[in-house]
Amino acid sequence: MAAEVHGFQTEVSKLLTLLAKSLYSNKEVFLREIISNASDAIDKLRFLSITDPSLLGDDAAFCIRVKVDKDAKTLTVTDNGIGMTLEEANLHLGTIAKSGTADFLSNLSGDQAKDSQLIGQFGVGFYSAFIVADKVTVESRSAKAAANEAVRWESTGEGTYTSEAITREARGTSITLHLKPDCEEFLETWTVRTAITKYSDHISVPVMLWEEKYEAPKEGEDKPTSTWDWVQVNDAKALWTVNPREVTEEQYKEFYKHLSHDFEDPLTWAHNRVEGELEYTSLLYVPTRAPWDLYTRDKVHGLKLFVQRVFIMDEAEQFLPNYLRFIRGLVDTNDLPLNVSRELLQESAVTQKLKRALTKRVLGMLGKLSEDKEKYAIFWKNFGNVLKEGPVEDFTNREEVAKLLRFASTRNTGDAQDVSLADYIAKMPEKQKCIYYLVSGSYASAATSPYLESFKKKGIEVLLMWERIDEWLMGNLTEFEGKKFVPVTAADLDLGELEDKPAEKKQEEVKAAQPLVDRFKKALGEKVTDVRVSDRLVESPSCVTAEHGQILTAQMRRMLEAAGQEVPEEKFILEINPQHALVQKAAQTSDDAAFAKWAEFIYEEALLSEQGSLKDPNAFVRRLNELLLA
Ligand code: ADP
Numbered sequence: 118m119a120a121e122v123h124g125f126q127t128e129v130s131k132l133l134t135l136l137a138k139s140l141y142s143n144k145e146v147f148l149r150e151i152i153s154n155a156s157d158a159i160d161k162l163r164f165l166s167i168t169d170p171s172l173l174g175d176d177a178a179f180c181i182r183v184k185v186d187k188d189a190k191t192l193t194v195t196d197n198g199i200g201m202t203l204e205e206a207n208l209h210l211g212t213i214a215k216s217g218t219a220d221f222l223s224n225l226s227g228d229q230a231k232d233s234q235l236i237g238q239f240g241v242g243f244y245s246a247f248i249v250a251d252k253v254t255v256e257s258r259s260a261k262a263a264a265n266e267a268v269r270w271e272s273t274g275e276g277t278y279t280s281e282a283i284t285r286e287a288r289g290t291s292i293t294l295h296l297k298p299d300c301e302e303f304l305e306t307w308t309v310r311t312a313i314t315k316y317s318d319h320i321s322v323p324v325m326l327w328e329e330k331y332e333a334p335k336e337g338e339d340k341p342t343s344t345w346d347w348v349q350v351n352d353a354k355a356l357w358t359v360n361p362r363e364v365t366e367e368q369y370k371e372f373y374k375h376l377s378h379d380f381e382d383p384l385t386w387a388h389n390r391v392e393g394e395l396e397y398t399s400l401l402y403v404p405t406r407a408p409w410d411l412y413t414r415d416k417v418h419g420l421k422l423f424v425q426r427v428f429i430m431d432e433a434e435q436f437l438p439n440y441l442r443f444i445r446g447l448v449d450t451n452d453l454p455l456n457v458s459r460e461l462l463q464e465s466a467v468t469q470k471l472k473r474a475l476t477k478r479v480l481g482m483l484g485k486l487s488e489d490k491e492k493y494a495i496f497w498k499n500f501g502n503v504l505k506e507g508p509v510e511d512f513t514n515r516e517e518v519a520k521l522l523r524f525a526s527t528r529n530t531g532d533a534q535d536v537s538l539a540d541y542i543a544k545m546p547e548k549q550k551c552i553y554y555l556v557s558g559s560y561a562s563a564a565t566s567p568y569l570e571s572f573k574k575k576g577i578e579v580l581l582m583w584e585r586i587d588e589w590l591m592g593n594l595t596e597f598e599g600k601k602f603v604p605v606t607a608a609d610l611d612l613g614e615l616e617d618k619p620a621e622k623k624q625e626e627v628k629a630a631q632p633l634v635d636r637f638k639k640a641l642g643e644k645v646t647d648v649r650v651s652d653r654l655v656e657s658p659s660c661v662t663a664e665h666g667q668i669l670t671a672q673m674r675r676m677l678e679a680a681g682q683e684v685p686e687e688k689f690i691l692e693i694n695p696q697h698a699l700v701q702k703a704a705q706t707s708d709d710a711a712f713a714k715w716a717e718f719i720y721e722e723a724l725l726s727e728q729g730s731l732k733d734p735n736a737f738v739r740r741l742n743e744l745l746l747a
């Protein structure tokens with residue numbers, strides 16, 4: 118049968134052009150990708166052979182072989198893994214099955230070193246072969262297929278590939294790279310050896326390299342003799358099975374990179390072996406950077422699952438709650454059956470126990486990380502918003518997660534989020550009973566909010582928040598270590614013993630301002646639910662509050678509206694500051710029509726500073742102009 122010509126999926130073509138052009142500075146990553154695929158293929162077969170040992174035939178010793186041919190200028194990686202049928206080769210090597218390729222392309226920064234490292238992360242590893250090869254030949258036979266049902270797939274990486282049925286005696290896959298003229302350094306075995314050691318030392322299958330071995334000259338001869346042989350390059354030990362005391366920091370880091378396809382060192386990790394009622398080993402990492410798809414809704418993030426050291430599945434999301442989905446790593450247990458499926462996992466009591474234990478581990482690891490302020494700041498910047506999902510998702514660990522939260526605060530001069538709830542409480546004056554906070558649309562609007570004026574004057578710290586998730590978080594976080602959270606926007610804000618004005622003085626002030634308050638009420642009518650003398654303003658003439666504390670931010674309102682929810686028109690209480698010159702100027706206006714203009718202006722001004730925008734900005738501007746010219 119003649120080879121059939123196929124066109125690559127458009128995304129693949131785009132990617133190939135990109136790879137060949139821009140990912141040149143870090144060429145040797147191709148070897149990591151090709152070897153990692155070979156190792157995956159072996160893992161898959163090892164797994165299937167648990168239930169069907171006949172799949173292994175008489176070839177049960179798994180290994181990956183790497184061989185260069187200087188004359189042919191080729192480098193070949195061969196494995197005896199699961200292999201591919203013709204259809205599978207067309208599917209897996211001609212298309213990118215995973216969604217997100219477009220995202221991948223748009224995520225490339227143009228920084229070659231970084232971009233080349235992204236390849237693996239985006240699961241487009243095979244195509245990295247074209248960084249160094251101007252032709253790639255794949256020959257493969259599926260473990261389930263007969264010798265004459267094998268496939269040869271070939272491409273020069275320029276829009277098309279061919280595939281045809283061939284006969285192949287051995288099960289598995291060999292990938293032959295016809296190296297580009299300027300990539301011939303990969304014809305040197307020591308270059309290849311270095312790259313394998315660097316990238317693939319943690320592959321748990323032996324990686325064998327076809328190498329020349331020299332022997333000392335024989336008696337009477339002056340030249341050393343040499344023989345070619347297969348030499349194992351990696352140590353092929355599953356790192357997590359090694360005693361933690363015997364593993365170096367460097368090994369943990371390299372293993373992380375192998376596991377996650379990340380190129381940066383992890384921030385921290387925890388390696389634990391547990392025996393007893395539950396038997397498992399876990400190796401959990403906190404990455405330094407967030408993966409690009411951390412917020413992609415349908416993307417599953419999970420741990421690698423091993424049972425009795427056999428790889429079972431990737432991205433097993435059952436072992437950690439969703440708010441810890443940034444954790445990379447693996448769990449290896451003896452308490453689950455080898456033939457466990459995703460469905461079975463979901464229902465298993467062992468899974469639930471492991472999830473509880475691993476969640477505690479991660480929270481403990483983050484607690485420890487938080488002792489290193491610098492590292493924790495990096496962690497918080499990248500993953501803080503994910504962690505904020507915790508108090509809502511995980512009721513049992515609510516307090517533990519709350520300890521890990523960090524906030525910006527009026528105590529800081531900038532927007533740094535580095536104040537923990539424990540810090541806040543520790544600095545509270547004795548008279549203070551609650552934790553005060555403000556959620557706003559941005560840091561700038563939070564930091565300059567009129568609601569903070571009296572707090573600033575009294576020197577009371579207020580936590581500042583402006584992330585999308587904060588409103589939701591604070592709607593669910595009611596107290597910490599017995600201290601209630603209170604929004605400074607609350608209408609019935611009671612400062613308790615923090616109040617520095619005697620109650621009688623306050624009452625007097627309110628009484629004195631009553632006629633003015635009544636005038637405001639009359640002028641504004643239905644627009645507001647009430648008008649009150651404010652206790653919290655120092656420099657601003659007015660502000661708005663809602664009867665029940667939290668005012669919906671404009672941002673949240675837009676989000677809810679975009680999600681198709683009906684958001685009722687909110688009515689506010691207007692609070693005025695009778696001491697403010699603008700309010701006093703209004704009060705001096707005896708003409709009711711002119712006063713109404715003032716009242717509306719003062720109200721809209723408060724709305725504007727709270728919401729960041731107005732329903733009818735033109736009317737506001739017109740009124741302002743009239744007042745200025747009056
Ligand atoms: P990923 O490894 O993330 O799936 P790759 O681009 O590296 O993405 O590989 C694409 C697919 O090609 C693999 O998922 C697998 O199905 C197939 N493949 C690649 N190399 C091999 C191999 N050596 N043996 C069997 N299948 C392979």
Ligand code: MG
Pocket residue numbers: 150153154240241242243
């Ligand atoms: Mg791969």
